[in-house]
Amino acid sequence: MTVNSPEFFLLLSALVFAIGLIGLIIRRNPLVMFMSIELMLNASNLAFMTFSRFTDKTPGLQGGPADGPVFTFVVMTIAAAEAVVGLAIIITIFRNKRTVDVDALAELKG
Amino acid sequence: MQFDSMALTLILPVLGALVTGLVGNRWGRGISAVVASGSVFLSFLVVLSNLVTAWPAAEARSVDLWKWGTLTFGSGTTDIYFGLYIDALSLTLMTVITGVGFLIHWFSTEYMKGDSDFTRYFCYLNLFIAAMTLLVLANNFILLIIGWGGVGFASFALIGFWREKPSAAEAAKKAFVMNVVGDIGLMVAVFALFQNLHALDYATVLNDGVATILLDNNRGEWLPLVLLGLLVGAYAKSAQLPLHTWLPDAMEGPTPVSALIHAATMVTAGVYLLVRTHPLLELSPAFLQLVAVMGAVTAFYAACCALFQNDLKRVLAYSTMSQLGYMFLAVGLGAYGAAVFHLVTHAFFKALLFLAAGIVIHAAHGEQDMRRLGGLAKDIPFTAFMFGVGGLALAGMFPFAGFFSKEAILHAAHEQTFLFGMGALVALMTAFYTGRAYFMTFSGPQRVDSPHLPGGPTTLSCLILTVLSIGAGAFAAPLSAFFDPSHTVEGFQIHTEINASGIIVTLLVAASIALAWVMYGKGQQDKLGRNVTFNNFVRTGFQVDAAYLIWANGFRDLGRLCAHGVDRLFSTLLPGLISSSFWGMGRSLTETQTGQVRHYMVSIMLSVVVLLFYALLVGGGGLI
Numbered sequence: 163m164t165v166n167s168p169e170f171f172l173l174l175s176a177l178v179f180a181i182g183l184i185g186l187i188i189r190r191n192p193l194v195m196f197m198s199i200e201l202m203l204n205a206s207n208l209a210f211m212t213f214s215r216f217t218d219k220t221p222g223l224q225g226g227p228a229d230g231p232v233f234t235f236v237v238m239t240i241a242a243a244e245a246v247v248g249l250a251i252i253i254t255i256f257r258n259k260r261t262v263d264v265d266a267l268a269e270l271k272g
Numbered sequence: 273m274q275f276d277s278m279a280l281t282l283i284l285p286v287l288g289a290l291v292t293g294l295v296g297n298r299w300g301r302g303i304s305a306v307v308a309s310g311s312v313f314l315s316f317l318v319v320l321s322n323l324v325t326a327w328p329a330a331e332a333r334s335v336d337l338w339k340w341g342t343l344t345f346g347s348g349t350t351d352i353y354f355g356l357y358i359d360a361l362s363l364t365l366m367t368v369i370t371g372v373g374f375l376i377h378w379f380s381t382e383y384m385k386g387d388s389d390f391t392r393y394f395c396y397l398n399l400f401i402a403a404m405t406l407l408v409l410a411n412n413f414i415l416l417i418i419g420w421g422g423v424g425f426a427s428f429a430l431i432g433f434w435r436e437k438p439s440a441a442e443a444a445k446k447a448f449v450m451n452v453v454g455d456i457g458l459m460v461a462v463f464a465l466f467q468n469l470h471a472l473d474y475a476t477v478l479n480d481g482v483a484t485i486l487l488d489n490n491r492g493e494w495l496p497l498v499l500l501g502l503l504v505g506a507y508a509k510s511a512q513l514p515l516h517t518w519l520p521d522a523m524e525g526p527t528p529v530s531a532l533i534h535a536a537t538m539v540t541a542g543v544y545l546l547v548r549t550h551p552l553l554e555l556s557p558a559f560l561q562l563v564a565v566m567g568a569v570t571a572f573y574a575a576c577c578a579l580f581q582n583d584l585k586r587v588l589a590y591s592t593m594s595q596l597g598y599m600f601l602a603v604g605l606g607a608y609g610a611a612v613f614h615l616v617t618h619a620f621f622k623a624l625l626f627l628a629a630g631i632v633i634h635a636a637h638g639e640q641d642m643r644r645l646g647g648l649a650k651d652i653p654f655t656a657f658m659f660g661v662g663g664l665a666l667a668g669m670f671p672f673a674g675f676f677s678k679e680a681i682l683h684a685a686h687e688q689t690f691l692f693g694m695g696a697l698v699a700l701m702t703a704f705y706t707g708r709a710y711f712m713t714f715s716g717p718q719r720v721d722s723p724h725l726p727g728g729p730t731t732l733s734c735l736i737l738t739v740l741s742i743g744a745g746a747f748a749a750p751l752s753a754f755f756d757p758s759h760t761v762e763g764f765q766i767h768t769e770i771n772a773s774g775i776i777v778t779l780l781v782a783a784s785i786a787l788a789w790v791m792y793g794k795g796q797q798d799k800l801g802r803n804v805t806f807n808n809f810v811r812t813g814f815q816v817d818a819a820y821l822i823w824a825n826g827f828r829d830l831g832r833l834c835a836h837g838v839d840r841l842f843s844t845l846l847p848g849l850i851s852s853s854f855w856g857m858g859r860s861l862t863e864t865q866t867g868q869v870r871h872y873m874v875s876i877m878l879s880v881v882v883l884l885f886y887a888l889l890v891g892g893g894g895l896i
Contacts, residue, residue, distance in 0.1 A: 183877060187870050195869075268867030 171212040179205035190264050192252050196245060203241045207234045276335040278322055278356050281315040281366060282405050288312065289398035296391030308394035309377040312401055316370035323363050328753055332359035334411045334475045343414070345463065348470035357411035357474050360755045360764075364612060365408045365544055368619045369537050372737070373401050376532040379627050379733040382726075383528055383634065393433060393526070400426035404537050408544060412473040413462040416545075420458055420505070423538045424451040430533060431525040443521035450518040454508020458545075461501025465552075468494050478551045487555055499559045502549055510542030510596045513570040517817050519593055520577075523585040527633060530585060531626030535592045536619035543599040543615055547608045550763065554606070564604025564685075568694040571597030573814070575701035579708070580811040582798075583640050584629050587709045590813075591666060592622055594698060598681050601691060607684035609755055609764040614677035616751070617744045621665035621674055624737035628659035631730055632713060635723035642709060643798065647718030655726060656714040658738045663710050665741040667703035667785060670770075670778045676745035679774045683767040696777055703781040707788025715793050 164170065182201030189195050214230025256262050288311030296304040336353035343352050356362075377397060384393050403422025410416040428451070432444025466472055468485055476482055486495040504515070511519035522534050533539070546553060546563065553560055574593035581587045595618050602611035633640055635652050649656040665672035668679070678699060685691040748768045755764035792798075809815060864875075 183873075187873050187877075264869050267869075270867055 168212055168216040171215075172209060175205045175208040175212065177205075178202075178208065192248075192262050192264055195264065196248055199244070200241060203237055207237055210234050210237075275337065276333075276356060276358070277318055278335070278358050278366075278409060279337060280318045281370065282356075282402060282409065284311040284315040284318075285398045285402035285405065289395050289402060292391050292398060293395035296395060301385075301390045304391045304394050305381040308398050309374060309381060311398060312370055312374040312377050315401075315405070316367075316374050319363065319366045319370050322358070323367055326360075326363060326754075328750070330358075330360040330363055330754060332357070334358075334473065336411070340414075343466070343472070346467050348466055350466070350471050350473075352412060352414050352472065354415065355411040355473070356409040358409065361544070361547060361612065362408050364616065364751065364754070365540075366405065368616055369401065369404050369408065372536045372619050372623050373404075373532060375733040375736055376528045376536075376623065376627070378729050379531075379630070380526075380528045382729040383630055384526065387526075389433070393430075396426055396429045396433070397529075397532070400430065400533060400538070404541070407541055411475070413465065413477070414472055417455070417458060417462060420509070420541065421455055423533070423541060424448065424455065424509075427451070427522070427533050427538055430529040431522045433525055433529065437524065440524040443518070443524040447518040447522050450508055450515055453515060454505045454542075457501045457504025457508065459501075461498045461505065464494050464497045464501060468498075474548070478549065483551050483555060486552075495555060496559075498552060499556060502545060502552070503559075503563065506542030506545045506600075507566075508542075509545075510539050510600070511593050512542065512596065512600060513566060513573055514816065516570070516574070516593055517813065517820060520586050520589045520813065523583070523589050527585065527626055527630030530589070531623045531630070534589065535622040535626050539592060539596060540599070540615045540619070543596065543603060543611055546600070546603045547611060550603070550606075550608055553603075560604050560606060562604070564601050564688075564691055567597045567600030567602075567604055568691050568698075569597070570594070571601065571698045572694055572701075573597075575698045575705065576810055577813050578705040579701060580807055581705075582643055582811070584632065584642050584645070584709060584713060585626070585640055587642075587705060588622065588625055588629060591702060591705065592618075594702060595622065595666070598678065598695065598698070601695060602681040602684055605681075605684040605688075605691070606763045607681065607767075609752055609766040610677065610680035610684050612755070613680055613748055613751055613766050616747065617665065617673035617677040617741075620737055620744050621662045621672070621741040624658060624662035624734060624741050625666060627730070627734050627737065628655050628662060631655045631726045631734070632659070635725065636720045637724065639720070642712040644719060645713045646716040646720075647714070648720060648723065649714040650718055651720065651723040652725065654731065655734070658734050659714065660710060661738050661741050663706040667706045667781050668699050668777065669703075669781055669785075670774075671742075671745060673741050673744035675774075675778065676748050676768070679770065679777070680748065680767045682773065682777065683771070686773065692773075696773075696780075699777055700780050700784045703784035704788050707785040708792050711788055711792035712798075716796075 179202050182198040182203075182205060185198030185201065186195050189198065210230040210233045212230075214228075252262055255267065259267070261267075288308050291299075291307045292304045296307075334355060334357050336355035338354050340352045340354045343350050377394070380393065380397065384390055387393060400423060403419050403426055405419075406415060407419025407423055410419055425448075428444050428448040431447050432441050434440045462472065465477060469477055469482055471477055471482070486498065506512070508515040519534060519539065523530055525534075553563070571594045574590045574597060578587050578590035578594060581590060595614070599611045599614050599618075602608070602614060631652065632645065632648060632655065635648060635655070636645055639645060661672065665674040668674045678695075682692060682695050682699070685695050748766045752764065752766040752768070812818075
């Protein structure tokens with residue numbers, strides 16, 4: 163498996179995704195959980211770009227199909243928006259509860 | 273579309289009931305009494321004028337007033353008219369109904385004076401006369417059923433007239449239920465008739481030729497159905513064994529009501545029905561024999577019960593049953609004339625006895641127990657005389673009315689030793705219990721303080737009935753001619769000669785009365801009541817009520833089982849099970865909602881893994 167092959171990038175993407183997922187599950191600080199989510203999003207971006215880069219070239223066009231980069235930009239935009247809204251919520255919760263421990267924020271249940 | 277003056281006899285009491293019922297309270301008691309009695313008196317005059325016109329022989333005529341509708345049932349269809357059937361039978365009965373009915377209305381104007389519900393009473397009474405008129409004058413079976421139900425309702429309303437009394441309300445309910453049994457019998461008979469004959473008017477159905485369709489071999493099961501249906505109807509209405517239990521309890525009603533409905537008119541409707549439908553009955557000689565035997569048995573049974581009663585009105589109630597048994601005996605023997613004749617004389621003397629009993633009850637301030645009455649002959653001698661006349665007529669003493677009618681029935685039975693013997697035996701028992709009732713009430717030591725004395729209307733109306741009770745025996749020959757001028761139909765001839773058996777029976781009746789005098793004349797203790805158990809057993813009518821209660825309680829328990837068991841299963845338990853199962857499912861599912869983000873995260877992750885494996889393994893990688 164060479165460095166410049168789709169398998170390498172896809173495995174890397176899966177590894178980063180797994181790290182993000184595990185971080186999301188085991189951490190209790192919402193800020194760190196946000197970072198984990200960013201990791202997962204970027205892992206998926208990496209996968210998009212990999213598929214885009216290593217797909218056969220379309221005749222008459224330079225480079226791979228544009229779908230991958232387009233999706234990547236959309237994901238990055240959503241990640242930015244999500245971070246803004248999420249941080250605002252976290253700050254509001256902290257103002258009300260004086261804590262941001264997610265285990266303590268378990269009131270919404272059946 | 274015709275009009276007949278007899279229609280007035282139906283319209284007048286209906287108007288009377290409407291006026292007394294709707295505006296009676298506003299117009300006052302006096303006017304209500306005049307309207308109620310006057311309407312019956314006017315219809316009596318109408319009947320009388322028709323009777324005089326028809327005399328000496330009535331031509332049967334069927335008048336269709338208007339077309340009511342078309343009846344379709346099964347394969348048959350027929351037009352139903354609101355029509356009247358006027359012949360000797362209906363004219364005779366109408367004379368009794370309106371005549372005795374008027375006298376009892378008149379009597380009631382004084383008797384019910386103290387009652388707070390005076391106008392309601394007269395409204396019901398007029399309603400009863402209207403329903404009875406419809407019953408007797410109907411020219412088809414549908415109208416007959418309406419009249420039949422109408423008198424049942426009026427009887428129910430009047431038995432329960434004093435509705436604040438629980439016993440009266442119970443008695444009214446009982447009478448209604450027993451009468452509905454009869455109504456259903458009658459309806460079954462009428463449906464069966466229609467199914468076979470495709471017609472319901474008397475003129476067609478009772479035509480000899482038409483009714484014989486029922487004798488067809490193919491229709492073998494219909495004739496018994498028709499006859500038994502008619503019999504159940506007649507037995508329930510006329511309080512015959514085994515549907516009689518309501519009549520003794522019906523004495524809870526006001527006494528004039530007992531006189532009118534439960535002695536003179538309504539209870540004779542069963543006899544009327546069987547006489548009216550006699551062409552059908554004659555299709556089955558075995559059935560007629562059954563009617564005769566049951567009549568004799570009822571007469572004997574009721575006479576036994578009457579011997580042991582302590583309540584004055586209940587003595588009269590059981591004696592009514594017994595006399596109705598005589599009438600059914602006569603019908604069963606084919607002596608329809610004798611049955612109708614006894615019906616007429618019985619209406620006179622039994623109404624007289626009840627009205628006189630009403631005067632006695634008023635005189636004794638509501639006391640009906642004969643053991644606490646006594647010596648009233650000194651307080652109200654004229655009433656005692658009138659009661660005595662009624663009693664002698666009931667006992668069948670020569671020359672009072674009852675002698676002739678009972679003699680006619682016994683004559684009809686003389687060929688069948690058993691029936692004749694029963695009839696004669698019941699005649700002796702009748703004489704004895706009538707004498708017992710008379711002597712317990714009117715002779716011996718005086719037991720009533722400052723008795724209430726009867727006024728004008730009560731005495732006068734009783735007096736007219738007294739005259740009729742003495743003289744109605746003379747009606748035999750004219751009535752016989754009225755029914756059957758050419759003496760061609762044997763059944764309607766009334767036997768009028770007095771023969772040896774009549775003289776013997778009269779002598780025995782006199783002996784029975786003398787025996788009653790010896791036993792009760794001086795206010796002695798009741799010797800019949802020595803054995804308390806036996807006495808109670810007979811006085812309560814051989815515990816037929818208890819037997820019915822076993823039956824009725826069975827149904828009640830079944831109903832309870834349905835209400836508390838089956839109904840609860842379907843209305844509470846099963847829906848409860850369904851709701852609690854959903855409730856429990858929801859409860860257990862809420863356990864998964866911990867509120868912990870990491871739990872949700874893990875479940876999402878696992879779900880994705882499971883879905884991926886599913887897609888890869890089962891879906892054959894098609895998803896990817």
